Amino acid sequence: MALKDDTTAPIRHADRFYIGGEWVTPSSDATIDVIDSGTEEHYFSVAEAREADMDRAVSAARQAFDEGPWPRMTHAQRAEYLRALGAGLAARAEEIGQIWPRESGVLHRIAGYAGPGAAGTFDFYAGLADTFEWEREAEPSQPGFGLLVREPVGVVGAIIPWNGPMALISYKIAPALIAGCTVVLKSSPEAPGEGYLVAEVAEEIGLPPGVLNVVTADREVSELLVRDPRVDKITFTGSTAAGRRIASLCGERIARVTLELGGKSAAVVLDDADLGVTAARLAQAECMMTGQVCSSLTRIVVSEHRHDELVDALASAFSQVKVGNQFDPESQMGPLAVSRQRDRVLGYIAKGVAEGATLATGGGRPAHLDKGWFVEPTVFGNVDNSSTIARDEIFGPVLSVIPAQDEHDAVAIANDTIYGLNASVFTTDVDRAREVAGQLRAGTVGHNSFRTDFGIAFGGFKQSGIGREGGTEGLLPFLETKTVILEERPPSGPR
Numbered sequence: 001m002a003l004k005d006d007t008t009a010p011i012r013h014a015d016r017f018y019i020g021g022e023w024v025t026p027s028s029d030a031t032i033d034v035i036d037s038g039t040e041e042h043y044f045s046v047a048e049a050r051e052a053d054m055d056r057a058v059s060a061a062r063q064a065f066d067e068g069p070w071p072r073m074t075h076a077q078r079a080e081y082l083r084a085l086g087a088g089l090a091a092r093a094e095e096i097g098q099i100w101p102r103e104s105g106v107l108h109r110i111a112g113y114a115g116p117g118a119a120g121t122f123d124f125y126a127g128l129a130d131t132f133e134w135e136r137e138a139e140p141s142q143p144g145f146g147l148l149v150r151e152p153v154g155v156v157g158a159i160i161p162w163n164g165p166m167a168l169i170s171y172k173i174a175p176a177l178i179a180g181c182t183v184v185l186k187s188s189p190e191a192p193g194e195g196y197l198v199a200e201v202a203e204e205i206g207l208p209p210g211v212l213n214v215v216t217a218d219r220e221v222s223e224l225l226v227r228d229p230r231v232d233k234i235t236f237t238g239s240t241a242a243g244r245r246i247a248s249l250c251g252e253r254i255a256r257v258t259l260e261l262g263g264k265s266a267a268v269v270l271d272d273a274d275l276g277v278t279a280a281r282l283a284q285a286e287c288m289m290t291g292q293v294c295s296s297l298t299r300i301v302v303s304e305h306r307h308d309e310l311v312d313a314l315a316s317a318f319s320q321v322k323v324g325n326q327f328d329p330e331s332q333m334g335p336l337a338v339s340r341q342r343d344r345v346l347g348y349i350a351k352g353v354a355e356g357a358t359l360a361t362g363g364g365r366p367a368h369l370d371k372g373w374f375v376e377p378t379v380f381g382n383v384d385n386s387s388t389i390a391r392d393e394i395f396g397p398v399l400s401v402i403p404a405q406d407e408h409d410a411v412a413i414a415n416d417t418i419y420g421l422n423a424s425v426f427t428t429d430v431d432r433a434r435e436v437a438g439q440l441r442a443g444t445v446g447h448n449s450f451r452t453d454f455g456i457a458f459g460g461f462k463q464s465g466i467g468r469e470g471g472t473e474g475l476l477p478f479l480e481t482k483t484v485i486l487e488e489r490p491p492s493g494p495r
Helices: 051-067 075-091 093-104 114-131 165-179 193-205 219-227 240-253 275-291 304-319 339-354 407-415 430-437
Strands: 017-019 022-024 031-035 042-047 135-138 145-152 155-159 182-187 212-216 233-237 256-260 265-269 297-303 358-361 378-381 398-404 422-426 444-447 479-486
Touching (some): 017 051, 042 193, 051 155, 051 182, 051 212, 075 114, 075 165, 075 193, 093 114, 114 165, 145 165, 165 182, 165 193, 165 233, 182 193, 182 219, 219 240, 233 240, 240 256, 265 275, 265 407, 275 297, 275 304, 275 398, 297 304, 297 407, 304 358, 304 378, 304 398, 339 358, 398 407, 422 430, 430 444
Parallel strands (some): 155 182, 155 233, 265 297, 265 422, 297 398, 378 398, 422 444
Antiparallel strands (some): 017 022, 017 212, 031 042, 135 145, 358 378
């Protein structure tokens, strides 16, 4: 689809917050501007939450949990609301497809799947109302009748990043809501539009007041949400640096926390891999969201004797990628989300050159693009795993090829990082892939491609996070486990 002439954001109440089931007036006139990443032009502005606004949102969520009907409904009753939320977001697919590319630089043809994807997530968690074991009989060690009960954790603060807001909103609030929690959704200043759309749908379907509250805030006010003793749990996706801060604040008051953080994920290329196919798949995956994906395979580890061949293949594949406006159907990669991210990526590229890596392709702004935060797809060869570009998460289309002495050394290099979010093994032998996968310290390990699956579980080892999102595993962090021991079996048995 081509870029629309009308670039007005399809948001009804950008000047307000959704709190307590109503669109409320902000406590100040502070606003946040959203800039189109492809044109550098102003797209829309939203209200910026201050301390009083965050306090009001938390109060609404707390009251809804303590006094409202939501936690007291059956899971089946809550599931009907989830299905309606999902259907409403699917119906807003075109609006999401207009907002997300301008906020984050994602290609429009990818953004078009966000609404149906969110609907699938809400439907999945609605389905758990009937299949998840919310309460089961347990044999006590003393006379009596035992129950193991799963109950909602309480008020949840959900903090969303800017790179994939709709999917990440869904994987946080859908399990929280089916569990019976109430939520304060804190949208990213760079990408607040999707939060507004979710709030609009919540209003349309009549979600009970205070169950979902949506505000947009920067770091200082966001920290108030993390500190607030009325908030039982924080679920956060973002940088490891921010995650460390959130974890420390939650630790001070023993608040529950789920963290999905950064990555510096390795692709281990074994000697039998087809390097042409490997290069094509790695380059294609890195174009997704312009490399602004925490689980991107950005460290490519290969035997020394195949290093140069793989660098050449990657450089050839990456140099052919068409970089352009995110609404152009011919574009294969769009811009980065914001100017500071473009500057950050270019800074890392300069650091790579300065530290002695071989720049095989890319390294600057595409010559044909004088507007927008674009960066050329970039490949470095002869990268030392101790160098800056091999250690730090760049969050852009930059691949580092690292030579290894042998397979054992390749695994050691892959694991030599503070991160452990994703990995992949490239080989024609599935048994070897499984064997090497068992040696890699990562939350997901794929075979012959970039692979992640929120339908199973997603999360990381080490400093890539705490807990999992997606699938049944993604429901558990929103539940508390309660043991109930009765003198005798109740007539109704487990519920």
